Amino acid sequence: MIRVFVEGVGIIGPGLPSWNESREILAGRQAYAGGELPRLLAGRLPAAERRRSTAVTRLAIDTAEQALPPGINADGVATVFSSSGGEVEIIHRIFEELATPERLISPTQFHNSVHNAASGYWSIATGSRKASTSLSCFDDSFAMGLLETAGQTSAEGTRALLVAYDFPPLQPILRARPLLAPFAASLLLAPAPSELKLAELVIDFAGADSEDAARMQDAGLEALRLGNPAARSLPLLAALARSECAELSFGRLRVKLTPCA
Amino acid sequence: MQPLVLSAFTLTSSLGRGLSATLAALREQRSGLRYCDFPGAELDTYIGRVEGIENEPINGRLSDYDCRNNRLARIGLEQDGFTDAVESARRRYGPERIAVILGTSTSGILETESAYRRRDPETGALPPDFRYRQTQNTFSVGDFTRRYLDLHGPASVVSTACSSSSKVFASAARLIQTGLCDAAVVGGVDSLCFTTLYGFTALELVSSTPCRPADAERNGISIGEAAGFALLEKPDRGDGDIALLGYGESADAYHMSSPHPDGLGAAEAMAKAMNRAGMEREAIDYINLHGTATKANDTAEDKAVFSIFGKGVPCSSIKGWTGHTLGSAGIVNVVVSCLSLRESFVPRSLNTGRVDPEIASWIATEELRRPVRTVLSNAFGFGGNNASLVLGKQL
Numbered sequence: 001m002i003r004v005f006v007e008g009v010g011i012i013g014p015g016l017p018s019w020n021e022s023r024e025i026l027a028g029r030q031a032y033a034g035g036e037l038p039r040l041l042a043g044r045l046p047a048a049e050r051r052r053s054t055a056v057t058r059l060a061i062d063t064a065e066q067a068l069p070p071g072i073n074a075d076g077v078a079t080v081f082s083s084s085g086g087e088v089e090i091i092h093r094i095f096e097e098l099a100t101p102e103r104l105i106s107p108t109q110f111h112n113s114v115h116n117a118a119s120g121y122w123s124i125a126t127g128s129r130k131a132s133t134s135l136s137c138f139d140d141s142f143a144m145g146l147l148e149t150a151g152q153t154s155a156e157g158t159r160a161l162l163v164a165y166d167f168p169p170l171q172p173i174l175r176a177r178p179l180l181a182p183f184a185a186s187l188l189l190a191p192a193p194s195e196l197k198l199a200e201l202v203i204d205f206a207g208a209d210s211e212d213a214a215r216m217q218d219a220g221l222e223a224l225r226l227g228n229p230a231a232r233s234l235p236l237l238a239a240l241a242r243s244e245c246a247e248l249s250f251g252r253l254r255v256k257l258t259p260c261a
Numbered sequence: 262m263q264p265l266v267l268s269a270f271t272l273t274s275s276l277g278r279g280l281s282a283t284l285a286a287l288r289e290q291r292s293g294l295r296y297c298d299f300p301g302a303e304l305d306t307y308i309g310r311v312e313g314i315e316n317e318p319i320n321g322r323l324s325d326y327d328c329r330n331n332r333l334a335r336i337g338l339e340q341d342g343f344t345d346a347v348e349s350a351r352r353r354y355g356p357e358r359i360a361v362i363l364g365t366s367t368s369g370i371l372e373t374e375s376a377y378r379r380r381d382p383e384t385g386a387l388p389p390d391f392r393y394r395q396t397q398n399t400f401s402v403g404d405f406t407r408r409y410l411d412l413h414g415p416a417s418v419v420s421t422a423c424s425s426s427s428k429v430f431a432s433a434a435r436l437i438q439t440g441l442c443d444a445a446v447v448g449g450v451d452s453l454c455f456t457t458l459y460g461f462t463a464l465e466l467v468s469s470t471p472c473r474p475a476d477a478e479r480n481g482i483s484i485g486e487a488a489g490f491a492l493l494e495k496p497d498r499g500d501g502d503i504a505l506l507g508y509g510e511s512a513d514a515y516h517m518s519s520p521h522p523d524g525l526g527a528a529e530a531m532a533k534a535m536n537r538a539g540m541e542r543e544a545i546d547y548i549n550l551h552g553t554a555t556k557a558n559d560t561a562e563d564k565a566v567f568s569i570f571g572k573g574v575p576c577s578s579i580k581g582w583t584g585h586t587l588g589s590a591g592i593v594n595v596v597v598s599c600l601s602l603r604e605s606f607v608p609r610s611l612n613t614g615r616v617d618p619e620i621a622s623w624i625a626t627e628e629l630r631r632p633v634r635t636v637l638s639n640a641f642g643f644g645g646n647n648a649s650l651v652l653g654k655q656l
Contacts, residue, residue, distance in 0.1 A: 002439050049517075086399060086420070091370075098455045099377040110460035111518040111643055114366065115399055115420035120644025123512035129526055131510035132646065133428055136399030137417045144417040147441070148432060155435040172386050173373070176393035205415055205441045207357045252357070252413070 002150045002203040005260070007159070007196040008188035009240055010066030012038060012059060013224060013231065014181045019066050025221075026234070026241035032220045037182055038062075044125040052108050053121055055182075056087050060118035060165040061125060063184035067161055069196050074126035077188070078152055078160040079119060082135040082145025084229040085177065086115040088169040118165065130158075141166070142185070142232040143250035150203050153189040162187045164230035180227025185237060193260070199240055202256040210249035262537045264506050265434055266655065267491045268499035269346030271337060272596035274487035274583045275309035279340035284600055287608050290628075292582050294471040294483050302458050307471045309485025309584030310453060311336070319405075326405040328369035328396040330452040334406055337450065337488025346492050347410050347446060353498070354443040360414040361407040362432050364425025364449035366588035368418075369396035371454040402450045414442045420588065422642030423551070425449055426489065427591030430650055431508040433493050443498065448490035451588035457484055464518060472554035472585070474578035474610050475563070475624045477617040479554045485584025489592030496655065503599050506635070506651040507540070509533025513645025519557055520641060524565030527551075530647035531569055531637060538651040544635050545574050545651075547607045548622075549594045551639040552578020553585050560619060562639065567621045574637075575625040581611030591640035591648065598636040598652050605632050 009019045015035030016022040024030035040058035042050050044065060053061075060081060068074055085091075090113045097105050114120070116134035123132055131152070137144035142164040149162035165184035169177050190197070214235030216222040225234045232250060236257065239246035243259040271279060275293025276286035286293065294307040300315075311333060319327040319335055338344055350359060373396070376387045395401055403418040415436060419428045426449025433445035461467045461484060468481035496504065511533065513526035520527065535542065548570070551562055559578075566576060579597050586593050601607060607629040616624045635653040 002441065052517075084398065084400065094456055094460070095370075095373055095377040098374050098459065099380075103455065103459050105456075105460050105463045107464045107518070110456075110463055113456070113460070114422045114643045116422055116642070116644045116646055117517070119421065119512070119646065120517050123514040123645060124516070127514045129511050129514050129529055131431075132421075132512045133419055133432065133510070134421050134646075135417050136420055138394060138398055138400040138404065140416075141400075144415060147415055147436075148417065151432075151435040151439050151441070155438045172380060173393060173397075176387065176391055177398075203441075205357070207355070207413075252415075 002154045004150045004153045004189045004191060004201050005193050005197045006187055006199045006201060007190050008067035008069050009237065010063040010186035011237055012063045013183040023241045026238045028217060032218050034220055045121060049121060049124055054087055054090055054112055056089060056167045057118045057121050059182055059184050060163050061122055063165060063186045064122060064161060064163045067186035067188040075128040076159065078130045078158055079122060079132040080145050080149040080160060080162045081119045082141045082164045084136055084138050084141045084166050085169055086136065087113050087117050088167050092170040092173060139229045140251055141229040143253040147203065147253060149189055153191050157191045159188060159190050164233055166228050166230045180224060183224060183228040183231040185230055185233040197260040199260055200258045204254045206252045206254050209252055214248040262434060262507060264496055264504040265437065265493045266496045266499040266501040267503050267599065268494050268501040269343050270491040270596055270599055271341035271343045272489040272593060273311060273337040273340055274586065274593060275311055275485055276583060278336060284604065292471060292611055294584055299453050302455060304458055304462060305469045306467045307483040308453060309483060311486055323405060323408055325392055326395045328372045330369040330402055330450055331405045333452045333486060333488045334402050334450040335409065337490060338409060343490055350444050350492060356411055357413040358443040359412045360433060360436050360442045360445040361403055361412050361416040362419065362429040362445055362447050363403045363406060364419045364429050364588050364591060365399065365402050365451050366420060366422050366425060367451060367454050367457055368399045368401050370456055372396040374455050410446065421646040422644060423587050423590045424640040424642035424646045424648040425588040425591060427640035427648035427650055428510065430505055431510055434505065434508060444492060444494045446490060446492055449589035449592040450488040451586055452486040457587060466555050468554065471612050472580050473612040474552040474554040474580050475559050475616055475620050476613045477615045479559060481555055482553050483584040485586040487583060487586040487589040487593050489589055489596050491595065502655050503602055504653060504655045506653045507534040507538025509537060509649045511647045515645050518643055520561040521645065522561055524561040526645055526647045527562055527565035527641055528568050530649040531565060534649040534651045540651060542570050545637050546633045547601055547636045548574050548576040549598045549636055549638040550576050550578040551641045552580050554580055563620045563622050572623045574623060575607045575629055576622050577608055577610040577625045594638040594640060595650060598638045601633050601636055602652065602654050606630050607633065
C-alpha cells in the first residue's frame with residue numbers, strides 16, 4: 001500500500017484547456033461539448049528548443065506546468081513521463097524517410113524521436129537535474145505511471161510529478177492504433193500532507209483484474225477516456241474536481257481517493 | 262537502501278548467448294563487432310549483431326509478438342536457467358507479486374520500418390499483417406515477457422534512451438520497498454533497426470572502425486543489440502552472491518543529444534548511487550563506464566569520474582566488445598559487472614590503443630586480475646538522462 005498526497009493537477013484535451021477551466025465539466029456540473037485543443041505554447045522552453053520541440057512534447061510540458069503550484073520549484077521535483085506512443089509524429093516521418101532510397105533522417109528529427117524527448121525538454125526548460133523517467137505501458141500507461149510516481153514519492157520521500165500524455169498517431173499507423181484525440185493529465189504528488197494538499201491517494205495492486213474499471217458518466221468524456229491511454233485518468237480527475245471520495249480501479253491498480261478540503 | 266539480491270541474471274549479445282559465452286569472449290579478448298552486414302543496411306560501420314535471430318521466430322500462443330526485438334528477448338530469457346529461476350520465484354511469491362520492468366529504446370520498430378516499404382500504392386495503408394501493439398509499441402517487450410513468464414505483477418517499460426535498462430533497477434527497488442511486490446524481473450532488450458543505424462549516422466556519431474572508447478583517435482559508436490535480464494529479490498528471500506546496493510538517477514538539464522560538458526549530471530548520478538549504498542569512493546573497485554566512444558561522451562564522463570575518484574579506480578567501457586546496445590546498454594554493464602565481481606577481474610577497454618591525454622581517469626587498457634568487491638556501473642542517455650548503479654558481493 002502506498003499513501004501519497006495530491007498537490008497539483010493539470011489537464012489538456014479537446015475542449016479541456018486547463019484544470020481550472022475544466023473543473024466544472026469534470027465535476028459534471030457543466031456539459032462537455034468537446035472542441036479544439038488549446039494552443040500548445042511550452043512558454044518555459046528556451047526559444048531554440050521551443051522551435052525544435054514537437055506538439056507531443058509541448059502537450060506534455062504545458063500539462064506538467066499546470067500541476068506545479070506557485071512556490072513549488074520545478075528543480076526540486078522528480079518527474080515521470082508516461083505515454084503509450086511517445087513522439088508519434090516524428091516517428092512517422094522517420095519511417096517515411098527510411099522507406100526512400102536516400103534514407104536521410106535529420107539529426108533533430110532523430111533526437112526528437114526518443115520516447116524521453118518530453119522528459120529531456122522539461123529538464124532543459126526547468127533546469128531541473130532531478131531524476132526523470134519515461135514509461136510506456138500501452139493502455140495502462142496512466143495507471144503504471146501513477147504507480148511509478150507514487151512509489152518514488154513514497155520510497156524516496158520526495159515530491160514527484162506524473163505527466164501522462166498521448167497523441168493519436170498519423171496515418172497509416174492510426175488505423176492500427178485508433179486513438180481519438182490528443183490528451184494529457186498531470187499530478188503533483190507529495191509524501192506527506194502539507195498546506196498544498198488537495199487529496200490523499202491510497203494505492204494498492206490487487207491479485208486480480210477488476211471487472212468494473214472506473215468510467216465517466218458523460219458519453220463524450222467516456223469516449224475520450226477510451227480513446228486515449230492518458231485519458232484513463234479522467235475518473236480520478238473527476239473525483240478531484242468534485243472533491244468527493246472515490247474508489248477507482250485501473251486494471252489491477254486500486255486507488256482510494258479522499259479529498260483533503 | 263536495503264540491498265536486493267540478483268538471484269539470477271543472464272546476457273545475450275554479439276559476444277554470444279549466456280554467461281559462459283560472454284565470459285569466454287571477455288577472457289579470450291574476442292570482440293563481437295563485425296563489419297555491418299545487417300540485411301539492407303549499406304553503412305560503412307561495425308555492428309554488434311546477435312547471430313541466428315532471423316531463424317528463430319516466435320511460434321505458438323505468443324506468435325503475434327513475433328519481431329526481432331521479442332525474438333531476442335525470448336532467446337535471452339532461455340539462457341542460464343533464467344526461466345527456471347523465475348518459475349521458482351513464481352511458486353514462492355505468486356505470479357501477481359512479481360513485477361516485470363524492462364528497458365528498450367526502439368522496441369519492435371524494425372517491423373514498422375519494413376511495413377512502410379510495403380504500403381498499398383493506392384491507399385497508403387500498411388500491409389494487413391502489421392501488428393502495432395505486439396511489435397512497434399514501446400511496451401511490446403514488457404508485454405511479451407510478462408506473458409512468456411506468466412507473471413501478473415505490475416508491468417512497465419522504461420524508455421529513457423541509453424539509460425533505460427539501468428533505470429529499471431531503480432524502479433524495481435522502489436516498488437519492492439513499497440511492499441507492492443516481492444520480486445522483479447528487470448532488464449533490457451534492444452535490437453538493430455534502421456532508425457538507430459541511420460539516425461546515429463545522421464548525427465555523425467557512428468564510427469567507420471570498431472569503436473575505440475577513451476582512445477585519442479576515437480570517432481564514434483558502433484551500434485549493437487542485446488537482451489539481458491536479472492531477477493531481483495530481498496536478501497532474506499532470495500539466494501545469490503551479488504546484490505544491488507545503490508542506484509542514482511539524474512538529468513543533465515543541458516541538451517537533447519549532447520552530454521553536459523563537465524559531466525555534472527553524470528557525477529550527480531554516481532554520487533547518489535554511492536550515497537544510497539552507504540559507500541565512500543574508496544570502496545569502489547571498478548567503474549564500468551558508459552563509454553560510448555564519442556568525443557563528447559567519453560570526455561564528459563571522464564570529468565565526472567575524475568571529479569569523484571581521481572585516478573584511484575580502474576575504469577573500462579564494454580562498448581568495444583558489444584557495441585553500444587542503446588536501451589540494453591545498462592543491463593549489459595550490469596551483467597558484465599556481475600561477472601567481474603564473480604570472477605575477480607576488470608575487463609579491459611577493448612580497442613583502446615592510446616588513451617586520450619585529455620582523459621584523466623585510470624582507463625584499464627589491459628585486463629586486471631584482482632579481487633573486485635564493489636562495482637559502479639554507468640548508463641547515460643539522450644535527453645541528458647543518467648543512471649548509475651552500485652553492485653557488490655554479498656558477504
